[in-house]
Amino acid sequence: MPKPIVAIVGRPNVGKSMLFNRIVGSRIAIVEDMPGVTRDRLYQDAEWQGREFTLVDTGGLDFAEDVITSQIRKQAELAMREADAIIFVVDARAGLTTTDEEVAKVLRLTDKPVLLAANKVEQFDLAKIPYYDFYRLGLGDPIPISAAEGLNTGDLLDELVKLLPEQEEDPYPPDTIRIAVIGRPNVGKSSLVNAILGEERVIVSNIPGTTRDAIDSPFERNGKSYVIVDTAGMRRRNRIDLPAERYSVVRALRAIDRCDVALMLLDATEGVTEQDKRIVGYAHEKGKAIILVVNKWDLIEKDDKTMNKFEKKIREELSFLSYAPTLYISALTKQRVPKVLEMVDFVAEQAGRRIPTADLNNLIREATQATPPPGDKHKKLKIFYATQGGVKPPTFILFVNEPELMHFSYERYLENQLRENYGFEGTPIRIFPRKREGKEQQ
DSSP, X not given: XXXXXXXXXXXXXXXXXXXXXXXXXXXXXXXXXXXXXXXXXXXXXXXXXXXXXXXXXXXGGOOOGGGHHHHHHHHHHHHHHHOSEEEEEEETTTOOOHHHHHHHHHHTTOSSOEXXXXXXXXXXXXXXXXXXXXXXXXXXXXXXXXXXXXXXXXXXXXXXHHHSOOOOOOOSOTXXXXXXXXXXXXXXXXXXXXHHHXXXXXXXXXXXXXXXXXXXXXEEETTEEEEEEEOOOOOOGGGOOOHHHHHHHHHXXXXXXXXXXXXXXXXXXXXXXXXXHHHHHHHHHTTOEEEEEXXXXXXXXXXXXXXXXXXXXXXXXXXXXXXOOEEEOBTTTTBTTHHHHXXXXXXXXXXXXXXXXXXXXXXXXXXXXXXXXXXXXXXXXXXXXXXXXXXXXXXXXXXXXXXXXXXXXXXXXXXXXXXXXXXXXXXXXXXXXEEOOSSOOO
């Protein structure tokens, strides 16, 4: 289930982004250094004292001076609606401002827990600093911190985790397949959801951004349980003008986090865009099964080479998704829409596939004999043993003599061997080399 959301709010230049980076720390690192994997995150997973949560950086919600108070007020209202807890950051050096008071007025109306963080405090002697002015905001004790130096942020997080809600029980049966429909605005996501469900459950409009919320639609088909989620279209950050749309992006990414299969919609009339790469790159990073669904195929003039040309272009632009199958559909005319659920069933099964340990080790042994592992001048990589550590995505642990000798190209070779022998179509594969401890490294 989704992790609790914690929003950081406050006026510009109080240190919201600095606090965000301080809390997420090394967890902000990108899983894979490849084109199309987004780096300018609106949010990031974090953990403290064993409690995981999703931290939202609203630093990108700052606006020009002429509308700053009203827009920050709007930001606080959105945080109240979307977040499970709120960290309100103020500047202890600058002291209390009218904008702080405006935000506090909004936050006092919420039933969500609010922590007041007085940032930019380097001396924690109450008599020497003005942060006690912030008691006037009526939001409880201000917690003095220095995000830049990391001072007292642990105490802030101690208080935060006490306020986080317990994670809810999953309302759906264990074998339910969760489907997230993702993509840029106006590519036909809502139309596809309606075509699959067979009813007008989701508003369809040609106005980008119509779908503000991620809407769960549970249904059954042929004795199987599904939940399909229509998500707000995600635009490039510099094209997102409304605070509400920024938060809709957060909801869309949350839908990816909790799905089993992501249907990535591409517009046949526009081809693959940079934003397509960023959106589907996020799903890839999260290890989700992915199907590339090319919509509006009915609008393309075709000959006997059209589909092959389009397929080649997709594979060039989305080279990191070589495992993802493609479907060419028209959500409007329902052309090939029945194939979508068939493919969802298939890739969900592939993502949950397990290989018996004996078979896995036979495969690795044969692969290393056919193409010996790499090494440096003094030592070669040796793979002693392999085990499957998990599914969704299929994850494999290789016990080796020296993990740093595992070159990316050899890891890709082993991945290809796994796919050739066991399929795993539609799902990423994770391979982790680990040093074998406690035995001679022969």
